[in-house]
Amino acid sequence: MDSFNWPVIGHQKIINYLQSVVARKSPNHAYLFYGAPGLGKNLVADLFVKSLFCTSATAKPCGTCTHCRQLAAGIHPDVINLTREEDQKNISVESVRAARSQIQNSSLLNAYKVLFIREAEALSLGASNALLKILEEPSGQTLFIFIAEDLKFLPRTILSRLQVIKFLPVNTDEIEKYLLTQKIERPLARELAAASLGFPGRLWPFIAHPKHFHDHTAKLSLLLQKISSQTNERLRLIEGLAGQSNSETAKNNCREFLSNLLFIVRDSLLLKSGLSSELTYPRLEPDLAFLARRHSLASLVNILMEIRQTRRYLEQNVNPRLALENLVLSF
Ligand SMILES: [Zn+2]
Incomplete structure (x- = not known):
């Protein structure tokens, strides 16, 4: 056998x-x-x-x-x-x-x-x-x-x-159980399982170095603050990401930014709908609350669709800075 x-x-x-x-x-x-x-x-x-x-x-x-x-x-x-x-x-x-x-x-x-x-x-x-x-x-x-x-x-x-x-997404309870066998403390295991969205591949870097997860969420928290700030601050954020160029580096920065933004807006939507137990990043709840208060449900859904559209623009070689500037004006 x-x-x-x-x-x-x-x-x-x-x-x-x-x-x-x-x-x-x-x-x-x-x-x-x-x-x-x-x-x-x-x-x-x-x-x-x-x-x-x-x-x-x-x-x-x-x-x-x-x-x-x-x-x-x-x-x-x-x-x-x-x-x-x-x-x-x-x-x-x-x-x-x-x-x-x-x-x-x-x-x-x-x-x-x-x-x-x-x-x-x-x-x-x-x-x-x-x-x-x-x-x-x-x-x-x-x-x-x-x-x-x-x-x-x-x-x-x-x-x-x-x-x-x-292959289908893995049940997050199953992921949490696995993380516990890796000697990860229960609160962090629960957070990581939620953040995986059922995709174990998102977790490997964090299992090896749990500190990277703290860094990742700190980065998201900072992004949330910037995206909720004055218009000129938001535009400066995009300038820093995309610069003037159409380079692959600028594009990758923008892709990562959009993917992070998608999580943030999705979580704001869940919070606004009273589903805080479903958040991908529960520890960001206080920061998310601001965005959830500022926008109506319909407006958050619109932003979500705009992010997806901006992703498509980016892949169609629209200038990254132009595409992202339009998007952040919606926040
Ligand atoms: Zn062998």
Whole structure:
């Protein structure tokens, strides 16, 4: 009987299923792990593949056998990663062809060959067609693992050949329980679980360094104060973030700002609706109260929609400063 060591938060049904596949040594031909970023798709896929190869008689993956070490170092001869070339938007046909010959030439020493397609959305049309051919080939023990955030970019012809494993947000009670096992004090565990919104990936940096969570919320608190201040203060805030440039750094600053703002306005809305127990950041309640008092429910909903719209503008290459200035005038 195999035993396992999979440090994953949530997704128990998926884990039980995949571990039973490992125990029976009978993986299907092709899997698709899909769901929003931060849920743990890549983590689970890696543990699955490591456990398939791991030769240890104790908990899999052991981390010390040759397979585990090669996999951790990214140099396992029977695991191929189909990725985009750097600076390319899509996975090219050439990359698929290269992967195909790698599969055909790889050793026969091990039971499995694995082809990872971690950004399945990035497959070009040509690459999808080329990949479809490999998928249809009777290729012995080749295991295909597709990972995607969204299904709509995957051709149906490919999708129909994959066993789909869907990742959903994890119950925050489950996350809190996990945090308690990591020797995190209950009040902080509760706060972190709420702040995760069911996405364990948001928490890893805070589990390693709880102080980072305090810094993060202090930053949000400061943002709240600035966004609630006089108009010229708000405009100065944007100037500091976006500067004059259209650079990637300015854009990233703006993306982070919008994502933080979204949480703040969402929490203000919850507070205004009398749902303070649902806040993502309960410790910010005193700061949030000001915003909740200043705006009507309808106005907060409008701001929320404006933030989403501003995000889209940013991705459509509207000047970041211009887009954000318009937004902060609404506060
Ligand atoms: Zn091992």
